[in-house]
Each structure stands twice: as C-alpha cells, then as structure tokens.
Amino acid sequence: MIGSDVIRGYNDTIILYLLLEAPSYGYEISRKIRELSEEKYVIKETTLYSAFTRLERKGYVESFYGDETNGKRRTYYKITESGREYYREKCEEWRVTREVIEKFICKI
Amino acid sequence: MIGSDVIRGYNDTIILYLLLEAPSYGYEISRKIRELSEEKYVIKETTLYSAFTRLERKGYVESFYGDETNGKRRTYYKITESGREYYREKCEEWRVTREVIEKFICKI
C-alpha cells in the first residue's frame, strides 16, 4: 500500500536488484516485487514495462527473447556492467536520502 | 546532492515538518532545508513555490501576508490541523517505504 510518489525514484533500482543474480522478465519481476515487499508494493504493469524500455535505452539492461515452446513469448532482461554500476550508485544515494528524510520525519 | 526523483515523494512532508512549530515563508523554508540536510538537499525555488500552492489547495496550509514594513512582502504559510494529520500519515508511510526499499538495496 505504498503510494507511487514515494517509491518513484526507486523503481529502476528495485528492478535492477532483481536482475543481479539472473535475467528475468516482466511478469516474474512483478511477482517478486509483490512477494518480497510482502504485498506492500505492487508495481503497475505499465510502470514496469516503461521502466524496462528506459533501462534498456540507458544501457543498464539488455533484452532477448526466451525460447519458450509454449505460452506467450517472454522478453527477458539481463543487467549490464553499467547497470550494476548504476545500481551501486543508487544504493549509495539511498543511504544519503534516508538520512536526509529522517531529519524531517517524526516530530509528532 | 540528492536527485529530485528520489526525494520527490517527500517534498510536501519536508515542508510541513518545517511548519510544525511556527509559520514560515518560502525563502526561510528553503534555507532551513539546505541547512538541516547539511547541503545535501537544496530544493529548487519553483519546486518549493509550486508545493506551497498544492499544499494550500489541499487544505494542508493556509497563507497570509506578513506585516514587514521594509523589504519585499512575504507570503507566510501556517500548517492546518488537516496538514498535521497528513504529515503524521506520511511519517507512517515513510517507515513502510523505508523497509520495503531496504529489501532491494545493497546486495553488491
């Protein structure tokens, strides 16, 4: 039940995290976000797919088609070295952001 | 040096925090954000003033003119009860958001 505004700056980071270990595809990523966040964040389909496009345009992921013989064809995404680097930077930025926001939180 | 995307969801909350104790105005709020964040977050003027407009439209703040006899006239903003309530909710949401994001951070 997190609003999209507050997590907005981290959608790309979340997706990249889920690609660190192995390539994946839209539906699986979506499911993993829901599960890992314990239903607290459910990414919208359109948000997810437009994030993939953006990440690919920036060179942080590469796409390829799966070789499924049944079911609809999947588009898989694989994180690039530059994507890993970007992820690391975002993790660093997160620590700073968290500290800053906490200075303005909870005075009630 | 925080990107605007990552703090975007908290601009309103940050402003409301700075109004909890006493009414204030644009330039002062801007300075306090810079100081409290130790220069890590500098809000853009236009972002700030458009936030005031939004907060007032939503009934979270009320504006009035200061009685400065010299200098340019200031527009002061005062937090409303509904603004305080909204601030409290945002603080709660922050805790959830932080926990969720941390599940996707720092696996490198």
Add this chain to the structure above:
DNA sequence: TTTTATTACCACGACAGACATAGTAATTGC
C-alpha cells in the same frame, strides 16, 4: 465446449510534479 483465470506483453494518451528560464521588486554592502 464455452467461459474464466492466469500468464505475458504492448500502445496510447492523460496527468502531476520538478525544473529551466526569465522577470519583478526591495534592501544592504562595497
């Protein structure tokens, strides 16, 4: 056997928030 649910993806357009740019207006310090 038709319908429904689930998996899987994409196109299009609307909207809101952040920001660049530029302008107005007054005071203080050099």
Add this chain to the structure above:
DNA sequence: GCAATTACTATGTCTGTCGTGGTAATAAAA
C-alpha cells in the same frame, strides 16, 4: 551606483506513472 541577497511569480517543457484497452497462449472449471 552596482552587485549581491532577499522574496516571489509566470510560463512552458520534460519525465515517470498510470488508466484504458488490446493481443495472445494455456489450463481449469462450468
């Protein structure tokens, strides 16, 4: 007298999110 600082506003652009709706395949239920 001119720059720097204070204080605010108007206008238009850009990006990310999301609503709506469509395509396509399979499995299970009715």
